[in-house]
Amino acid sequence: MNQSAKNTQVNAVQNDSRWAKIQARDISADGTFYYSVSTTGIYCKPSCGARQPRPEHVAFYASCAEAELAGFRACKRCKPGQPDLAQSHALLIAESCRLIESSDENLNLEVLAEKSGLSLYHFHRIFKSVTGLTPKAYSAANRAKKVRDVLGKNISVTDAIFEAGYNANSRFYEKSTQVLGMTPTSYKTGGANVTIKFAIGECSLGEVLVASSERGVCAIFLGDDATQLVNDLQDAFPRAELIGADRDYEALVAKVVCFVEMPALGLGLPLDIKGTAFQQRVWQALQKIPAGLTVSYSDIAERIGAPKSVRAVASACAANTLAVAIPCHRVVRIDGSLSGYRWGVERKCALLDLEKKS
Secondary structure, eight states, X not given: OOHHHHHHHHHHHHTSHHHHHHHTTOGGGBTTBEEEETTTTEEEOTTOOSOOOOGGGEEEESXXXXXXXXXXXXXXXXXXXXXXXXXXXXXXXXXXXXXXXHOSSOOOHHHHXXXXXXXXXXXXXXXXXXXXXXXXXXXXXXXHXXXXXXXXXXXXXXXXXXXXXXXXXXXXXXXXXXXXSSOHHHHHTTSTTOXXXXXXXXXXXXXXEEEEETTEEEEEEEESOHHHHHHHHHHHXXXXXXXXXXHHHHHHHHHHHHHHHOGGGOOOOOBOOOXXXXXXXXXXXXXXXXXXXXXXXXXXXXXXXXXXOHHHHHHHHHTOOBTTTSOGGGEEOTTSOOOOOTTOHHHHHHHHHHHHHO
């Protein structure tokens, strides 16, 4: 290759966005393209840990087959034709999750590890890394979901409990309020026999609805239309007894409004938090973020010990019904930009501004 052709090749590679991914060993680019090295006769994944080649020796390919057709062989270090370890783990744990979900029995750790072909320690560690939950917590969340699903059928509460995989009524009733937010009978009837007080106030962000069960504040909704906020509460508890609160309760609403306007004061109210085991871990992590600071979804995933569950963290933030009290507005994209917010990105921006000023 003469110098002119060499310079052309170098410029073409260096100006290609894929070259930067090779230099960064960007694992997220694996599978999107492959590159060959003319001096070694091999082709690699972008994240390959081998010594990086000079740009004049590099060519790009869309697939392994295309690279091999050009006469290159697969790198023995990064093994581009095989799933990477993370993918293999994800597939393995996905099979374990399906096994838990389809089993009529409560499978213990020993059985799950044996079926996966891994030791107890490695299975437990990998399962938590992939799903964000321990196998035990995932099983419990799955059974709780089954209960919620079957309680919607025209069967008794006892039948629903056993159909969901609980061996005894007592085992479920011990945690029924935590799982469902109310007794199983009340859940089955759409919140019947549950009394929820509510009132609506105004703040700089618009209307704010505050609702409480006997356990604590169960909803804080923000919006522009008071009627729509009440409709949202009715949708959440279609057969609960909703009571427009008295003057004493309006004092509680005033406290929430004050917290919105001056977050440094703190809220100091009992909360009735309902959600899956994973959601509650995310929400607990959110409550530890100091006012005025922001973190990324990736940061939260790391803090709860589930670094690969970024999307699940975002979903948990979206499922939060306690605006401001559980500060999902303090979570931003990894580049610092604002992402979606259940009550509108403009309110998210306004909340962050209020916190910086307080």
